[in-house]
Amino acid sequence: MARIVHYINQFFAGVGGEDSAGAGPALVDGAAGPGRRLAELLAPEHQVVATVWCGDDVAAGRVTDVVELARSVRPDLVVAGPAFTSGRYGLACARVAAAVRQTGVPVLACMHEDNPGLDEAGPAPVVTSGEVARRMGPSLDRLANAVRKLLAGEPLTTEDGRIGRLARQTVTADASAARRAVDLALARLGGDAAATEIPLPRFDRVTPAPPLADTSTAMVALVTEGGLVPDDNPDNLESARATRWLRYPLEGRAALAPGEYRSIHGGFSTAWANEDPHRILPLDAGRELEAEGAVGRLFGEYFVTSGNGTSIANARRFGIEWAADLRRSGARAAILTAT
Amino acid sequence: MALTRLVHHVRQVGLGSQTSLADGVLTVSVDQARLLLADPALAEVRLSWVSPGQSARIVKILDAVEPRTKGPGGAGIFPGFVSPARPAGSGKTHVLRGSAVVTAGFLPRAQEGLVDLSGPAAALSPLGATHNLVVEFVPAPGAGWEAVDAALRRGSLRLAARLAETALEVEPDEVEELPSASPSVRHGALPRVGVVTNLQTQGLFKDVFVYGRSFGSALPTLLDPGELDDGTVVSGQFGHPALKNPTFMHQNHPVVAELRRRHGQDLDFAGVVIAPEPVDQAAKELISALAARLCAAAGFDAAVVTKEGGGNADADIALKMDALADLGIEAVGLYAEMAGADGTGPPVVVAPERATAMVSTGNYDHRLALPEMDRAYGGEELTLLRAPATAAVEVPTAVVYCALSPLGWGHLTARPA
Numbered sequence: 001m002a003r004i005v006h007y008i009n010q011f012f013a014g015v016g017g018e019d020s021a022g023a024g025p026a027l028v029d030g031a032a033g034p035g036r037r038l039a040e041l042l043a044p045e046h047q048v049v050a051t052v053w054c055g056d057d058v059a060a061g062r063v064t065d066v067v068e069l070a071r072s073v074r075p076d077l078v079v080a081g082p083a084f085t086s087g088r089y090g091l092a093c094a095r096v097a098a099a100v101r102q103t104g105v106p107v108l109a110c111m112h113e114d115n116p117g118l119d120e121a122g123p124a125p126v127v128t129s130g131e132v133a134r135r136m137g138p139s140l141d142r143l144a145n146a147v148r149k150l151l152a153g154e155p156l157t158t159e160d161g162r163i164g165r166l167a168r169q170t171v172t173a174d175a176s177a178a179r180r181a182v183d184l185a186l187a188r189l190g191g192d193a194a195a196t197e198i199p200l201p202r203f204d205r206v207t208p209a210p211p212l213a214d215t216s217t218a219m220v221a222l223v224t225e226g227g228l229v230p231d232d233n234p235d236n237l238e239s240a241r242a243t244r245w246l247r248y249p250l251e252g253r254a255a256l257a258p259g260e261y262r263s264i265h266g267g268f269s270t271a272w273a274n275e276d277p278h279r280i281l282p283l284d285a286g287r288e289l290e291a292e293g294a295v296g297r298l299f300g301e302y303f304v305t306s307g308n309g310t311s312i313a314n315a316r317r318f319g320i321e322w323a324a325d326l327r328r329s330g331a332r333a334a335i336l337t338a339t
Numbered sequence: 340m341a342l343t344r345l346v347h348h349v350r351q352v353g354l355g356s357q358t359s360l361a362d363g364v365l366t367v368s369v370d371q372a373r374l375l376l377a378d379p380a381l382a383e384v385r386l387s388w389v390s391p392g393q394s395a396r397i398v399k400i401l402d403a404v405e406p407r408t409k410g411p412g413g414a415g416i417f418p419g420f421v422s423p424a425r426p427a428g429s430g431k432t433h434v435l436r437g438s439a440v441v442t443a444g445f446l447p448r449a450q451e452g453l454v455d456l457s458g459p460a461a462a463l464s465p466l467g468a469t470h471n472l473v474v475e476f477v478p479a480p481g482a483g484w485e486a487v488d489a490a491l492r493r494g495s496l497r498l499a500a501r502l503a504e505t506a507l508e509v510e511p512d513e514v515e516e517l518p519s520a521s522p523s524v525r526h527g528a529l530p531r532v533g534v535v536t537n538l539q540t541q542g543l544f545k546d547v548f549v550y551g552r553s554f555g556s557a558l559p560t561l562l563d564p565g566e567l568d569d570g571t572v573v574s575g576q577f578g579h580p581a582l583k584n585p586t587f588m589h590q591n592h593p594v595v596a597e598l599r600r601r602h603g604q605d606l607d608f609a610g611v612v613i614a615p616e617p618v619d620q621a622a623k624e625l626i627s628a629l630a631a632r633l634c635a636a637a638g639f640d641a642a643v644v645t646k647e648g649g650g651n652a653d654a655d656i657a658l659k660m661d662a663l664a665d666l667g668i669e670a671v672g673l674y675a676e677m678a679g680a681d682g683t684g685p686p687v688v689v690a691p692e693r694a695t696a697m698v699s700t701g702n703y704d705h706r707l708a709l710p711e712m713d714r715a716y717g718g719e720e721l722t723l724l725r726a727p728a729t730a731a732v733e734v735p736t737a738v739v740y741c742a743l744s745p746l747g748w749g750h751l752t753a754r755p756a
Contacts, residue, residue, distance in 0.1 A: 167682040168753040170705040178593035178747025185641040198697040201685035311679040
């Protein structure tokens with residue numbers, strides 16, 4: 001009999017909704033929420049010995065604690081989700097899966113293929129769930145089947161609902177890339193229409209949110225990937241391949257003076273940005289709109305990263321974190337300036 | 340039109356009172372070299388040989404140039420810089436193989452690149468296997484960076500031509516007769532394969548020069564491969580160290596070398612098209628369509644398409660591949676992957692839609708552990724990591740000079756684990 005620890009969020013643990021999104025993590029004995037059905041499906045061969053839950057707003061940053069709690073009861077497998085298409089919950093499940101995998105404990109996450117957190121699972125296995133919580137039943141059926149297969153030591157395939165990316169490993173080829181390119185050209189000319197070394201990636205299509213009905217009462221945030229930081233770049237934001245984003249105050253500030261702010265972005269000539277930082281972050285226009293009453297007020301901070309050679313996984317994570325942060329702060333809209 | 344390369348192997352290097360080549364030993368007079376590099380924008384230059392196997396690192400690498408000349412004073416080499424801008428690519432060209440003139444130091448917008456001359460990163464860069472005459476510099480007080488950049492480019496090209504002049508009276512180690520690509524002649528039934536090379540042209544410090552002119556506002560151009568040998572394409576592009584194509588790589592264009600090698604065997608070398616990488620979408624689309632038309636006019640059945648840089652450059656290469664496919668020409672793109680440190684991210688930023696043959700030159704984000712080195716050139720610090728330039732460091736492959744060469748020099752690739 002395998003001992004399973006189940007990771008879920010505060011909502012599914014029955015702790016509460018958005019009001020409890022900052023709570024946890026905590027461990028409770030046995031199964032909870034959807035874990036009860038999962039336990040039924042897996043019984044009697046396997047047992048859900050404990051449930052670890054954490055609030056959506058804090059989970060992505062408390063992964064180490066979550067993993068420690070889960071490991072405290074010596075599980076044979078950690079299961080996370082199903083997270084459906086919920087961004088924060090999916091991100092937490094993915095990160096927990098990645099971190100548990102690193103400790104050597106088997107792990108399995110479950111979420112929909114469109115969940116923006118999916119990539120963060122890295123090489124940890126993930127099986128698909130339905131899109132929304134209404135699909136809990138069939139999602140748990142699939143998850144339980146995958147758990148049984150995994151515990152039997154069999155690999156999970158797309159037929160089991162496996163999703164996510166298999167890691168691509170850097171290796172040294174016998175032939176130079178130039179030679180392989182000419183070989184590939186001749187193979188294509190020879191009729192091999194599928195030959196390639198890189199399969200086409202699948203990109204998200206983001207549907208923009210509907211416009212606000214009334215902007216005059218809305219708090220609006222300014223966010224940018226333009227690398228605009230206080231002049232001495234106090235937190236060392238990277239000019240390329242950013243792994244982090246930063247926040248700086250705008251409260252009480254009417255304008256961004258040249259010399260006080262500069263762009264450290266490595267992907268374009270920053271001369272014009274530094275001549276007038278509003279070209280990257282339009283605080284001047286924002287303040288005017290605020291004074292006119294066209295927008296309720298501007299959010300008291302701006303978020304910034306450098307969008308230059310940033311991996312898509314990191315960029316997606318920044319987006320999830322920004323959206324959650326802004327939603328918590330009450331912002332109703334964000335203006336994202338891109339370079 | 341045909342070109343003969345007279346190849347001299349440089350086996351040993353040194354500094355001395357005279358600049359000379361004898362029995363594979365290249366000696367450089369620092370005083371003579373300084374004269375060639377002298378410019379009002381440069382207060383001081385320092386010259387050092389850095390050779391394979393040494394416990395040495397070159398940081399903040401700008402351009403690298405292979406010493407070549409066609410005769411006294413250059414006689415047509417590096418047209419537009421060293422020689423008058425006249426059509427190049429024929430006659431005889433002396434090559435000092437195994438050596439390079441390398442400029443290194445701070446320039447604005449230059450992204451920091453490095454080469455190790457020993458350890459695991461040495462094999463990832465062409466400069467890990469060459470004797471490198473490193474030119475370090477101190478800008479003159481008040482000199483504009485643009486003038487410093489131009490002075491380094493002119494000076495290093497003059498120096499490279501001058502070094503090769505030592506070979507004019509020396510018997511070459513190898514004589515290479517190079518076929519010319521022939522846009523109008525079809526050799527039997529062999530498929531006609533050419534190359535389309537995008538040059539990153541995004542303004543100051545991210546520009547490439549052709550016959551001495553900025554290529555930024557140019558339209559696609561058909562070149563004879565010999566023109567690349569003679570230094571018609573000169574790099575002034577200092578972004579993305581692993582993904583840039585220094586002058587050295589254009590002189591030794593790996594896809595051109597491969598097409599020459601197979602010319603008349605399993606393919607017919609159809610030609611070289613160079614194209615700029617403009618920054619706005621409409622221009623990218625126009626340039627791509629025009630490049631494809633040139634390939635069609637030159638009778639390409641297939642083209643290997645190469646890029647320079649990341650992100651933006653992926654859009655250029657994808658548009659070109661699709662434009663070629665639209666004209667019935669098979670396109671193969673050389674891509675570096677940007678799949679994150681663990682290799683699980685989507686590998687390319689912008690993928691083609693209709694032409695889907697891609698070759699991988701490795702993962703940009705793959706981490707490398709580099710050992711401590713005894714000496715460093717080009718600067719005291721790896722600014723990127725705020726570490727001493729000689730330190731043991733962990734870096735993404737993206738910072739190793741030419742490690743993901745979009746011209747296909749390297750052997751790295753990525754595969755599902």
